Structures are given as structure tokens and as C-alpha cells.
Amino acid sequence: MNKDNTNKKQTEEAIIHQAASEEYRYGFVTDIDTTVIPKGLDENVVRRISELKNEPEWLLEFRLKAFRHWKTLPLPKWGKVNMPDIDFQAISYYAAPRTHTGEDKKEIDPELKKTFDKLGIPLEEQKRLSGMAVDAVVDSVSVHTSYRERLAELGVIFCSISEAIKDYPDLVRKYMGSVVPYTDNFFAALNSAVFSDGSFVYIPKGVRCPMELSSYFRINAAQTGQFERTLIVADDDSYVSYLEGCTAPMRDENQLHAAIVEIIVEERAEVKYSTVQNWYPGDKDGKGGIYNLVTKRGICRGDHSKLSWTQVETGSAITWKYPSTILKGNNTVGEFYSVALTRNYQMADTGTKMIHLGKNSRSTIVSKGISAGHSENSYRGMVKVAPDATNCRNYTQCDSLLLSDTSGAHTFPVIEVGNDSSIVEHEATTSKINEDQIFYCNQRGISTEDAVGLIVNGYARDVMKKLPMEFAVEAQRLLSVSLEGSVG
Amino acid sequence: MNNSLKQYIELYDSNRDAINLRSVQHLNALRETARKALDGVLLPRKGSDDYEATDLNAVLAPDYGVNINRVDLSRESTTQFRCEVPNLSTCLYYVFNDTFKLSATAGQSGDKVGVMSFSEAAHRLPLVLSKYYGSVAQLSNACTALNTLLAQDGVLIYVPKGVATTKPVQLINVFDANARLMAVRRMLIVLEDDAQAQVLVCDHTKGDQQYLSLETVEVIVGRNAHLDYYHMEESGMGTTRLSQLWARQDEGSNVLVDGITLTNGYTRNDFRIDVDGAHSTTQLLGMAIGSGNQHVDNHTLINHNAPQCQSNEMFKYVLNDQAIGAFAGKILVKPNCPKIDAYQGNRNIVASPEAKMYTKPQLEIYTDDVKCSHGSTVGQLDQEALFYMQTRGISLPVAQKLLMQAFMSDVIDGVRLASLKDRLRHLVEMRLSGDDAMCKSCNLKQ
Numbered sequence: 001m002n003k004d005n006t007n008k009k010q011t012e013e014a015i016i017h018q019a020a021s022e023e024y025r026y027g028f029v030t031d032i033d034t035t036v037i038p039k040g041l042d043e044n045v046v047r048r049i050s051e052l053k054n055e056p057e058w059l060l061e062f063r064l065k066a067f068r069h070w071k072t073l074p075l076p077k078w079g080k081v082n083m084p085d086i087d088f089q090a091i092s093y094y095a096a097p098r099t100h101t102g103e104d105k106k107e108i109d110p111e112l113k114k115t116f117d118k119l120g121i122p123l124e125e126q127k128r129l130s131g132m133a134v135d136a137v138v139d140s141v142s143v144h145t146s147y148r149e150r151l152a153e154l155g156v157i158f159c160s161i162s163e164a165i166k167d168y169p170d171l172v173r174k175y176m177g178s179v180v181p182y183t184d185n186f187f188a189a190l191n192s193a194v195f196s197d198g199s200f201v202y203i204p205k206g207v208r209c210p211m212e213l214s215s216y217f218r219i220n221a222a223q224t225g226q227f228e229r230t231l232i233v234a235d236d237d238s239y240v241s242y243l244e245g246c247t248a249p250m251r252d253e254n255q256l257h258a259a260i261v262e263i264i265v266e267e268r269a270e271v272k273y274s275t276v277q278n279w280y281p282g283d284k285d286g287k288g289g290i291y292n293l294v295t296k297r298g299i300c301r302g303d304h305s306k307l308s309w310t311q312v313e314t315g316s317a318i319t320w321k322y323p324s325t326i327l328k329g330n331n332t333v334g335e336f337y338s339v340a341l342t343r344n345y346q347m348a349d350t351g352t353k354m355i356h357l358g359k360n361s362r363s364t365i366v367s368k369g370i371s372a373g374h375s376e377n378s379y380r381g382m383v384k385v386a387p388d389a390t391n392c393r394n395y396t397q398c399d400s401l402l403l404s405d406t407s408g409a410h411t412f413p414v415i416e417v418g419n420d421s422s423i424v425e426h427e428a429t430t431s432k433i434n435e436d437q438i439f440y441c442n443q444r445g446i447s448t449e450d451a452v453g454l455i456v457n458g459y460a461r462d463v464m465k466k467l468p469m470e471f472a473v474e475a476q477r478l479l480s481v482s483l484e485g486s487v488g
Numbered sequence: 489m490n491n492s493l494k495q496y497i498e499l500y501d502s503n504r505d506a507i508n509l510r511s512v513q514h515l516n517a518l519r520e521t522a523r524k525a526l527d528g529v530l531l532p533r534k535g536s537d538d539y540e541a542t543d544l545n546a547v548l549a550p551d552y553g554v555n556i557n558r559v560d561l562s563r564e565s566t567t568q569f570r571c572e573v574p575n576l577s578t579c580l581y582y583v584f585n586d587t588f589k590l591s592a593t594a595g596q597s598g599d600k601v602g603v604m605s606f607s608e609a610a611h612r613l614p615l616v617l618s619k620y621y622g623s624v625a626q627l628s629n630a631c632t633a634l635n636t637l638l639a640q641d642g643v644l645i646y647v648p649k650g651v652a653t654t655k656p657v658q659l660i661n662v663f664d665a666n667a668r669l670m671a672v673r674r675m676l677i678v679l680e681d682d683a684q685a686q687v688l689v690c691d692h693t694k695g696d697q698q699y700l701s702l703e704t705v706e707v708i709v710g711r712n713a714h715l716d717y718y719h720m721e722e723s724g725m726g727t728t729r730l731s732q733l734w735a736r737q738d739e740g741s742n743v744l745v746d747g748i749t750l751t752n753g754y755t756r757n758d759f760r761i762d763v764d765g766a767h768s769t770t771q772l773l774g775m776a777i778g779s780g781n782q783h784v785d786n787h788t789l790i791n792h793n794a795p796q797c798q799s800n801e802m803f804k805y806v807l808n809d810q811a812i813g814a815f816a817g818k819i820l821v822k823p824n825c826p827k828i829d830a831y832q833g834n835r836n837i838v839a840s841p842e843a844k845m846y847t848k849p850q851l852e853i854y855t856d857d858v859k860c861s862h863g864s865t866v867g868q869l870d871q872e873a874l875f876y877m878q879t880r881g882i883s884l885p886v887a888q889k890l891l892m893q894a895f896m897s898d899v900i901d902g903v904r905l906a907s908l909k910d911r912l913r914h915l916v917e918m919r920l921s922g923d924d925a926m927c928k929s930c931n932l933k934q
Contacts, residue, residue, distance in 0.1 A: 413848065414848045420868060
């Protein structure tokens with residue numbers, strides 16, 4: 001018996017060692033020419049970015065206002081992450097693949113194509129059959145946008161935000177900054193000042209977008225912080241499902257990612273926003289890795305509208321984001337499903353905010369944290385019910401699974417209820433992976449490694465099943481890869 | 489520095505000698521440290537971490553009088569007052585404002601148990617006082633620092649090794665003054681190894697003055713010792729209470745802390761329990777019934793610094809009218825503390841459209857082999873249950889009262905003193921019927 005235990009322990013240790021030393025699978029660097037503005041940030045850089053992108057005057061004004069506001073803000077420190085001081089002058093704020101600045105837009109750099117092939121992005125003709133329209137962002141400029149025409153027939157606009165600024169300035173001007181104003185927080189101000197590119201989606205009244213919209217962000221050039229801005233507008237009675245997926249090449253120096261995602265959902269419309277985030281998390285000693293400091297917020301502006309966030313977070317050295325929903329209309333629905341997995345020295349402080357302003361609004365929060373190695377994983381959330389928002393309902397569940405005795409799992413929820421007809425529930429548990437379950441699997445000939453994969457996938461299933469099909473497979477694979485043998 | 493805090497610091501600065509002169513020597517030793525700790529301190533703003541609903545600046549802003557010269561302000565004689573809770577036989581002591589008084593039943597809790605003022609302890613148990621005073625309370629908490637700065641006397645409950653109290657120790661805090669008054673109350677409860685004690689503290693007020701109770705309680709529980717600590721607040725609408733309870737548990741100890749707010753004005757309670765020894769058990773219970781403009785804020789932190797411990801925490805609120813309730817609780821499990829079983833619950837009923845509830849249950853876990861969970865709900869009474877009772881001929885108000893009583897029952901059931909449990913059940917029933925939650929025989933009624 002003792003011998004068996006010792007053997008088992010040794011196997012487990014071996015598995016842990018293997019998992020811990022597993023290198024980042026998507027770490028490769030594409031060699032393309034890029035136009036990079038020299039490092040540093042001042043008003044001239046902001047002007048230069050605007051000039052390079054041929055932007056209208058109002059946008060330059062917006063950027064400058066944001067920049068001036070940003071200069072007055074201190075770097076926020078309240079997150080449960082150990083953030084080193086970031087030298088914002090040591091970052092280059094703009095990088096565009098040169099092929100794109102030239103005239104020949106139809107040709108895609110073969111190197112880039114290879115990158116996408118490795119990632120399995122359906123950019124090429126035959127891959128379009130997979131039914132996804134892809135707006136691929138390499139570094140900061142959209143390189144290729146497929147399926148535009150088909151979408152255009154329905155009146156759906158899906159393009160890069162720089163194109164949208166040129167082609168649909170009224171729409172962009174009306175909605176940009178309406179959910180996340182540049183005064184919102186430090187990183188939102190920074191993004192508003194220097195954002196380079198991103199996606200713009202507009203679904204007209206009564207249109208159900210026939211395919212999942214997808215955008216892959218990929219940080220490519222070394223030391224180039226990426227500052228995308230995504231703006232999604234779903235007009236009355238429309239529906240769209242938007243996917244965002246990320247993999248980044250291996251880099252030794254920390255890279256900054258401060259994006260903004262704004263979503264506006266009008267009457268009876270529905271938006272589903274899914275993310276799989278697998279940026280480089282740093283090596284097993286916590287060196288390198290991406291800082292993912294994102295402001296994501298949507299507003300259910302019209303009555304009966306719905307916004308659903310789903311995220312699977314496995315990458316980044318530091319993740320600090322709270323996809324939030326303002327439930328402004330009556331009878332609106334907000335959802336948030338999240339799986340956050342941290343290992344080695346990763347730190348994740350993530351969660352959501354549900355602000356109930358409309359009557360009969362409902363929200364659901366399901367958050368699953370998994371921590372291994374020396375990582376720190378926190379759920380931070382807020383559910384606020386305004387005094388006038390009667391008959392609201394919220395259910396929150398946040399569970400944490402600890403896979404090592406050196407990792408940390410924390411929950412910091414805040415609940416504020418301002419009337420007597422709303423019901424808010426919060427539940428949280430923290431526990432170790434169940435040894436009985438592993439033993440049960442072992443008994444039936446399933447190795448410890450596979451058992452852990454099974455148990456964790458089962459644990460995260462509530463969230464995984466909310467992902468669109470295309471993502472569910474990748475996400476499940478990601479979890480298994482990241483998890484192999486992390487038990488001990 | 490905030491002005492509201494500044495006025496008390498200035499009061500100290502200009503009356504330093506007078507305060508020291510009329511104080512117990514042991515308390516003077518820490519005063520300057522507290523003064524330093526308060527240097528440049530900003531009181532937490534309302535809405536900041538752990539102070540979602542409570543505005544300390546506003547609470548401390550009125551110019552409360554502090555009885556530095558230790559004038560006997562109590563008009564009440566101890567002989568007039570009796571607490572006649574049926575079957576509850578206790579050894580009764582009083583603190584009038586901030587002055588300790590004995591009653592006829594004092595000293596019946598056992599020969600070896602010491603319940604005395606700090607000034608008496610300075611002669612009888614000087615070593616206990618010097619060893620434990622200020623040993624668990626942390627001056628990083630501005631209210632505790634202010635208490636340490638101004639406290640001139642206090643109450644010591646000392647239970648020597650292996651001794652058990654024969655009767656519960658009951659301490660009644662009474663506010664009774666002609667002017668706006670701040671009482672700096674300090675308490676030290678020390679249970680040596682294998683000791684056992686039951687302590688019941690009740691808060692009352694007389695008159696309709698504005699009172700501020702600045703209270704710091706330090707609890708030290710030795711190996712395998714067993715402490716039940718109940719605190720019942722039945723004070724008037726003009727009373728503000730800022731209390732901090734700091735407890736330290738040694739190996740194998742068992743502690744029950746129960747904070748009950750039946751009537752009050754503005755209350756902020758901080759509970760911090762450090763479980764330093766393995767195999768310990770901690771129960772932290774609380775409840776509040778709010779009506780009118782009552783404000784009840786409970787903030788708790790259970791620090792699991794040792795393995796193989798169990799803790800159970802449950803706070804329940806019923807809020808009527810414009811009452812405001814707040815709860816912020818945290819369970820912290822330090823690294824290398826496996827086999828912790830911790831639960832934290834907070835259940836609230838918001839029974840009026842203008843009542844408000846803020847809740848923030850938190851877990852911070854650094855060890856994997858633990859079972860920790862928390863649950864928090866804000867809601868109303870079950871409509872179906874109400875309907876069911878109405879179909880059986882029970883009127884709506886009675887049905888509501890029954891359900892609320894049932895809602896409170898698991899906190900009441902946690903009380904280990906049978907007679908107190910009965911009394912509490914009765915008081916809660918009265919309180920939910922809209923009556924004053926005062927014992928009939930209590931002559932502290934206004």
C-alpha cells in the first residue's frame with residue numbers, strides 16, 4: 001500500500017515536472033517588416049499616430065483630450081496582482097505591417113500567412129467554408145477581412161475601426177466612448193489616446209448575423225504594446241455572436257496590452273461576446289509574459305436586450321479585466337461566464353460588474369477559477385441594484401479549485417441592493433481537487449493526468465458549454481494542455 | 489488629516505498630562521505609540537474598501553465630550569438596577585459610561601475568576617495587564633488607535649489556568665449623561681490554558697442624548713480554553729457605536745462570538761479573530777434587525793494561521809424602513825495551513841423599498857487542501873410560504889413575522905446559554921412585532 005502511494009506520488013511529481021516545464025506551444029515569431037514609431041509617448045506621438053492613420057480632426061481631438069487626462073492619472077494599484085512599474089516611455093505605440101501601408105493590399109505577406117496557418121485561422125479561400133468571417137489583426141492594422149461582401153448584403157458592417165472611421169464616421173462618432181469614456185480609468189485613457197486599430201461591428205435593425213464574427217489579435221513585433229479598440233453596435237431586434245481569440249509569440253520582455261471593448265445593445269437585440277485568451281504567460285519562473293489590462297463594457301440600452309460575456313483565460317502573466325454590463329433597459333439580461341486558469345507565476349484578477357438600472361433586469365454570473373503552481377487567481381465582482389430597478393434578479397456562483405499548496409484563490413464580490421423587490425444571491429467555494437475522484441478514475445484505469453483533465457473539464461463545463469462550437473474545442477484543448485499533471 | 493479625527497488628537501495633545509495622571513499606568517505605556525500611529529492618518533472614506541456604507545468622518549465629526557477628569561457622571565445607582573431575565577443567573581457588573589461598577593452578585597462566578605477594573609487589576613494582577621494589554625489590538629485600525637490614545641480605564645476578565653466560571657459574567661454598558669458624550673470603553677478578556685468562560689455584554693442607553701461608544705475588546709484564549717462571548721446591543725437611536733473585537737486563539741481552543749444588534753442608532757463593528765493554534769474551532773455569529781434610520785455595519789476577518797481548524801460564520805439581517813445594513817467579511821487562509829474547513833454566510837431580507845443592503849463576502853486562500861465556501865443572499869420572504877400560511881388562515885403580518893423569526897433562528901440557535909436563547913427568541917419576536925426589544929423587568933426603560 002505504502003509502496004503504491006510512493007509510486008503514485010512519484011508519478012504525480014513527474015507529471016507536475018513535465019507540465020511545469022512544458023514550453024508555450026504557440027511561441028513563434030513572424031518575420032515581417034513593420035513600421036514602428038520610436039519608443040516614448042507625448043502629444044507628438046499621439047498626433048503622429050493620428051496622422052499615419054489619416055484620421056479626421058475630431059478623432060485627433062478625442063485622442064488629445066484622452067492623453068491630457070491620462071497624464072493626470074496615477075497607475076492604479078488596487079488589483080490583487082503584483083504589477084511592476086510600467087515604463088510607458090519605453091514602449092513603442094504604433095506598429096503597422098509595411099505591406100499594408102503600401103498600395104498592394106490584395107497580397108498578404110507569405111510569412112504572415114504561415115503564421116495564420118499555424119494558428120489555423122480560416123483566412124484562405126477553402127477555409128472560408130468553415131463559416132467564419134475573420135478580421136485578423138496582426139499587431140495593429142487589419143490585414144485581411146473576409147466575408148465582407150456577404151455581410152454587406154445584409155447591411156452588416158464588419159471592418160477594422162480605422163476603416164469605419166473613414167467610411168462610417170457618424171456611427172463611430174455616435175457610439176465611441178459612450179460606454180467606456182476616456183475618463184473611465186488609467187488604461188482606458190491610455191487606449192483612447194493611442195489606440196491603433198481594432199474591429200467595428202454594426203448590425204442593422206432586425207438582422208440576425210448569419211455567422212459567428214471572429215477576430216484574432218496577435219501581438220507580433222517585440223515591445224509593441226497593442227491598443228485595440230472594439231466597438232460593437234447591435235441595433236433593434238438584431239443578433240450577433242462575436243469571437244475573440246488570442247495567441248501570442250514568445251517574448252522575454254513583458255508586453256502591455258490595454259484594449260477597450262464597447263458594446264451597445266439596443267431594443268430586443270442580443271450580443272454574445274466570447275473570448276479565448278491564450279497569450280504568452282511567461283516561462284515557468286515567471287519571466288516575461290503579457291500584461292493584459294483590458295476595459296470591456298457593454299450596455300443593454302434598449303428594453304428586452306441581452307448581452308452575454310463568455311471568457312476562457314489561460315494566458316498572460318497578468319490579467320486584469322472585468323467585462324461588465326450596464327442593464328439600463330427594462331427586462332434586460334446580462335450574463336457572464338468565465339474560466340480563468342493560472343499556473344506558474346501567473347496572476348489573474350478578473351470578474352464582472354452587473355449594474356441593474358432597468359426594472360425586471362436579470363443577470364447570471366458563473367466564474368470558475370483554477371490555480372496551480374505559484375499563481376494567484378482572484379474573482380472580483382460587483383452586483384448593484386439601483387433603488388428604481390425593481391424586481392431584479394441576480395445569481396452569482398464563483399468557485400475556485402486549487403491544484404497546489406503554493407497557489408492562491410480569492411474572491412472579492414460586492415453586492416449593493418437598493419430596493420425590496422430584488423433578489424441577489426452569491427455563492428462561492430474554494431477547495432482542492434477531489435482526491436476521491438482521482439482515485440476513482442485511477443481504479444478504472446484512467447491515469448492521474450487524464451483524470452485531472454477530466455475533472456477540471458467537468459468543473460468548467462458550465463462555462464465551456466456557453467462557448468460557440470468553434471471555440472469550445474480549442475478552449476477544451478487549451479485547458480487540458482495547461483492542466484496536464486498539475487495536481488500534486 | 490481629517491478634521492473629525494483631528495479634534496480628538498488635539499484634545500489629547502492639549503490634555504496629555506491630565507489624561508496620564510488619571511489613568512492606569514499600564515495604559516499610559518501605549519499612548520504615545522498610538523499617537524504616532526495616528527499621525528497623518530486619514531479615516532477611510534465612505535465607499536472605500538471595507539467601508540462601503542459607513543462614513544467614519546461623519547460619525548466622529550460631532551464634538552463629543554470626553555470625560556478626561558473621570559467625574560462620576562452616572563445618576564443610576566447599581567442597587568436600583570436589576571436584570572431579571574428568567575432563569576438567567578449571572579454575575580452582574582456595570583460600566584456606566586466608561587466607569588466600572590460592581591453589583592450585589594459580583595464575584596459569584598467563582599473564587600478564582602477575576603472581573604475587575606483596570607485600576608484594580610493594576611494592583612491585583614499587574615503582570616496580566618502588562619502582558620496582555622495591547623497585545624492583540626492593532627493600532628493600524630484608526631478607531632483602535634484612538635481608543636488606545638484616550639482610554640483611561642477598562643474592564644479585565646481573567647480566568648486562570650484550568651478554571652471555569654460557575655456563572656456567566658454579565659456586563660452591562662449603560663450610557664447616562666446630561667450632555668453629548670463619548671465613552672472610551674476598553675475590555676480585556678484573558679482565558680489561560682484549559683479555562684472556560686461565558687461572557688454576556690449588553691448595551692443600553694438612558695436619555696436621548698447623543699452618545700458615542702468607542703469600544704475596543706481584546707480577547708486572548710489559551711490552549712484548549714473555551715469562551716462564549718455574546719454582545720447584545722439595545723441602545724437608543726442617538727447612540728453611535730464603533731467597536732473592534734480583536735481575538736487570538738491558541739491550540740485546541742473553542743470560541744463563540746455572537747454580535748446581536750436589536751436596536752441601535754449607528755453601529756460599526758469590527759471583528760478580527762486570529763486562529764494561531766491548530767485544532768481550534770471558531771464560531772462567529774451575528775444578526776441585526778434594522779428599522780427607522782438604523783445603520784448596522786459588521787466587518788469581520790478570520791485569519792487562519794494554523795492548520796486543521798474549523799470556522800463557521802453567519803450574519804443575518806432584516807431591514808425595514810430606511811435602515812441600512814452592511815456586511816464585509818473575509819476568511820483568510822495563510823500558506824501551509826491545510827485541512828481548514830471554513831464557512832461564511834450572510835443572509836439578508838430587505839423588507840422595505842427604501843432599505844439598503846451592502847454585502848461583500850470574501851475569501852483569500854493560500855493553501856490548497858482546504859474546504860472554504862461562502863454564500864450571500866439579499867432578498868425577500870418566500871411568497872409561496874406566505875401564501876401557504878394565508879390559505880391556512882394566518883394573517884399576512886403574522887405570517888411575515890413567523891417567517892422572519894424562522895429566518896433568524898439559526899443565529900439564535902447558535903447561542904449556547906439556554907436561558908439567553910429563550911430570552912433572545914422572545915426579544916426578536918417583540919422586535920419584529922414593532923415593539924421595543926426591552927426586557928419587561930428592565931428598569932432601564934426610558
